[in-house]
Amino acid sequence: MSxxxxxxxxxxxGGGSAGFAAAIKGADLGARVAIVEGxxxxxxxxxxxxxxxxxxxxxxxxRHKREHHGFAGIPTSDGxxxxxxxxxxxxLLVETLRRDKYEHVLKSYESVTLVRQRATFRADxxxxxxxxxxxxxxxxxxATGASxxxxxxxxxxxxxxxxxATAMSLERLPQSLVVIGGGAVGLELAQMxxxxxxxxTVIEVLDRLVAREEPAISEAxxxxxxxxxxxxxxxxxxxxxxxxxxxxxxxxxxxxxxxTVSAEQVLVAAGRRANTRGLGLENPGIALTKxxxxxxxxxxxxxxxxxxxxxxxIGEPMFVYVAAYAGNLAxxxxxxxxxxxxxxxxxxxxxxxxxxxxxxxxxxSAARQRGxxxxxxxxxxxxxxxxxxxxxxxxxxxxxxxxxxxxxxGAHVVAAEAGELISEAALSVRLGLTIEELAGSFHPYxxxxxxxxxxxxxxxxxxxxxxxxxx
Numbered sequence: 001m002s003x004x005x006x007x008x009x010x011x012x013x014g015g016g017s018a019g020f021a022a023a024i025k026g027a028d029l030g031a032r033v034a035i036v037e038g039x040x041x042x043x044x045x046x047x048x049x050x051x052x053x054x055x056x057x058x059x060x061x062x063r064h065k066r067e068h069h070g071f072a073g074i075p076t077s078d079g080x081x082x083x084x085x086x087x088x089x090x091x092l093l094v095e096t097l098r099r100d101k102y103e104h105v106l107k108s109y110e111s112v113t114l115v116r117q118r119a120t121f122r123a124d125x126x127x128x129x130x131x132x133x134x135x136x137x138x139x140x141x142x143a144t145g146a147s148x149x150x151x152x153x154x155x156x157x158x159x160x161x162x163x164x165a166t167a168m169s170l171e172r173l174p175q176s177l178v179v180i181g182g183g184a185v186g187l188e189l190a191q192m193x194x195x196x197x198x199x200x201t202v203i204e205v206l207d208r209l210v211a212r213e214e215p216a217i218s219e220a221x222x223x224x225x226x227x228x229x230x231x232x233x234x235x236x237x238x239x240x241x242x243x244x245x246x247x248x249x250x251x252x253x254x255x256x257x258x259x260t261v262s263a264e265q266v267l268v269a270a271g272r273r274a275n276t277r278g279l280g281l282e283n284p285g286i287a288l289t290k291x292x293x294x295x296x297x298x299x300x301x302x303x304x305x306x307x308x309x310x311x312x313x314i315g316e317p318m319f320v321y322v323a324a325y326a327g328n329l330a331x332x333x334x335x336x337x338x339x340x341x342x343x344x345x346x347x348x349x350x351x352x353x354x355x356x357x358x359x360x361x362x363x364x365s366a367a368r369q370r371g372x373x374x375x376x377x378x379x380x381x382x383x384x385x386x387x388x389x390x391x392x393x394x395x396x397x398x399x400x401x402x403x404x405x406x407x408x409x410g411a412h413v414v415a416a417e418a419g420e421l422i423s424e425a426a427l428s429v430r431l432g433l434t435i436e437e438l439a440g441s442f443h444p445y446x447x448x449x450x451x452x453x454x455x456x457x458x459x460x461x462x463x464x465x466x467x468x469x470x471x
Contacts, residue, residue, distance in 0.1 A: 004134075005126060008034045010331060011137025013119050013127065013279070016043015017320045018143035018311025020102060021327030027109040029335050034135060035106075036127065038118030042098045043145050044312070045320040048165035051097055052090045053188055056168060057352055059086045060195035064228075064354075070391025081196045083173045090168065121280040125304065139306050139334035142286075142294060143327055144279065146272040146312035151180070155241040159248050162267040164189060174198050176263040178250055182209040182234065184351040186269030187225070191353050194230050201231040201261050203252065208234055210351055213412065214363050214398060216378070220414045224355055224394055233261070241266065274313045289315070299338035300330040308334045317347055346430035350419035355395045358422035361410035361429040364400050373403035375435075377458040381415055384451040385468055392416050397455040399425075399435075406434045408456075417448055424449055435459050 010026035012019045015037030026033040040047050059081075067076045106112055119127040119135070126136045148163040150156065162170070164185055175198060179190040182204030194200040202209075202225070208218035209225075209232065222232055239251040239258070249262040274293040281288065287295040287303040293315040300308045308330040311323035322344070329340055351357040367374045378398045381387040395414030402409050411425035428438055439456035443449055445468070454463050 005136050006034075006133070007136040007138070008032050008113070009138050010034075010335065011127065011135055011140045012036065012143060012327075012331075013140065014043070014143035014145060014311070014313070015039075015041045015102070015114070016143060016145050016311065016323065017045055018145070018313075018323035018327035018330075019043070019141070020105070021324040022141040022143055022310060022331040023112050023327075024105075024109065025328045025331040026335065027111045029331070031111070031139075031335055033109075033112045034115055034137070035112065036115045036117065036119045036129070036135065038116070038130065040098070041102045041114075043320075043323075046097050046101065047094060048168065050320060052094050052168050053164065053185075053192070054352055055090050055093050056086065057188060057192050057354075059089075060192040061354055064195040081173070083170075083196065086196075087169065120278070121283045121286070123283045125284045125307065137306075139331075140308065141327065141330045141334060142279075142281075142302070142307065142309040142313060143311045143323070143330075144275040144313045145323075146274050146318055148268065149271045149273040150268060151238075151270045153180075153238050153241055155243070156180075156266075156268070159241045159243045159266055161241075161248075162265055164267075164269060167193075167265075167267050170265075174263070174265040177201070177265045177267060178203060178248065178261055178263040179267045179269060180238065180250075181269035181271070182206065182211070182232070183269065183271070184210065184349075186267070187221070187351060187353050189267060189269065190230060191225060191228070194228060199263070200229075201263065202233070203236060203238065203250065203261070204232070204234045205236060205238065206234065210357060213357060213359055214365075216396070216398065217357055217359075217412055217414050220395060221351075221353060221355070221357060225353070231261075272312065272318055274315065276313060291315070296342075298341045299333045300326060300342050301333065301338065306334070317344070317349065319347070319349065322347060346426050348422040348426040350422060352419065355414050355416050356418040358413045358415075358418035358425075359411065360422055360426040361408070362400055363410060363412065367400055367402075367409060372409070375401040375403045375406070375459060377401075377455050379451060379455040379458045379463065381451065383454060383463050384448065386446050386448045386450065387415070389446060390416070397421070397451045399452075399455045399459070401435050401459065405432075406436065407432045408435065408438060411452070415448060415451070421449055421452060424452055428452075 009031035010033045012023045012035045117129040177198045179186045179202045236252045236254040242249045248266045294309040310326035310330040312318040348360040382393040387393045398412040400410030408428045443453045
């Protein structure tokens with residue numbers, strides 16, 4: 001590119017999931033595309049999010065299962081984890097997927113140009129690169145993602161705290177760890193470090209863990225984590241963090257008064273905020289929310305014509321699959337006219353603890369707040385033959401239905417593989433399946449998914465009185 005302004009049919013700012021989906025869709029639609037990324041390709045998920053965390057979770061689970069399983073005749077054995085080897089295998093997986101799913105993918109799209117620089121918007125709706133070059137896009141998609149948020153706790157910023165990225169790259173395992181945040185990221189990493197040998201305490205200022213879930217799910221998950229040895233404090237305020245002699249002390253306060261928790265490391269997992277600072281979005285007049293997220297309409301168009309935004313930069317839900325969907329949609333609307341609306345109906349979520357938590361649709365309380373005549377069934381996993389055979393009956397399946405239409409409007413699962421169940425439940429919600437349709441569908445025997453059929457039957461039947469495979 002020369003020093004002159006270079007024009008593209010589609011200019012994508014950000015090289016993560018939303019950005020790549022946007023760029024690939026642009027190439028498919030015949031546009032000349034540029035992706036501008038000043039940091040590591042792949043965004044959060046492949047580099048510091050779901051890919052590295054889930055492989056570490058599996059490694060920790062493998063160690064945990066050596067000592068804790070329900071099978072007679074199978075010896076248990078202890079053994080310290082070699083963190084350096086575990087971390088190196090994680091790094092190799094990240095590097096491989098970044099290369100295969102991002103760098104190599106671009107080579108198959110000749111119309112896509114990768115620009116490895118930071119970009120700042122100018123008032124004329126062009127972007128200036130860090131080397132001074134200027135790019136113009138007939139259409140622009142902003143997909144700059146989000147970053148960990150630091151709550152305003154006195155002393156925390158000076159404590160050399162960890163976030164999800166730095167925690168997974170530690171040179172050695174900490175002997176003790178305090179996790180600030182009882183959401184998905186905090187709990188996944190808390191359990192992972194605990195299973196690898198650390199003494200872990202979780203602090204959540206809200207009244208319960210995973211507070212967006214059904215209260216019964218929060219209770220069940222907290223009970224399981226405490227049974228593994230994690231210490232959990234909920235409904236507390238954090239007064240300050242102090243650091244001395246290589247240890248961090250966190251002063252908590254609740255109805256019982258003040259208390260202090262100390263540990264070798266502090267991990268902050270208190271949510272994420274959109275990456276909008278330093279982009280110069282105010283120059284063309286792109287509006288932001290109070291939290292710094294880009295304001296978009298139902299077509300993902302910003303307040304500036306021809307500029308769209310997608311992914312974590314527009315706020316919740318910050319899931320990689322939602323980001324990819326949004327990037328694709330934003331480009332389609334930008335290049336083809338605003339014809340498709342951003343639809344977040346029946347988006348499933350998974351927290352990859354063990355047992356895992358998965359949900360889709362409305363909770364019972366949310367449905368009641370909307371005036372729905374609610375029907376609820378809850379099936380303990382002890383009634384699911386697969387769970388019995390695996391000697392792991394922790395958890396339950398909870399279905400929420402509309403009492404008038406009998407359609408399934410919500411599904412909430414606590415189970416070892418809850419994430420493997422939720423896609424069918426999401427389709428049930430999205431397609432408007434009734435209780436009878438789900439209960440009457442075929443499910444292979446001795447699969448965990450059979451639990452969805454049994455949970456649907458539970459609306460009208462005591463399944464404990466059914467034989468195996470009962471229709």
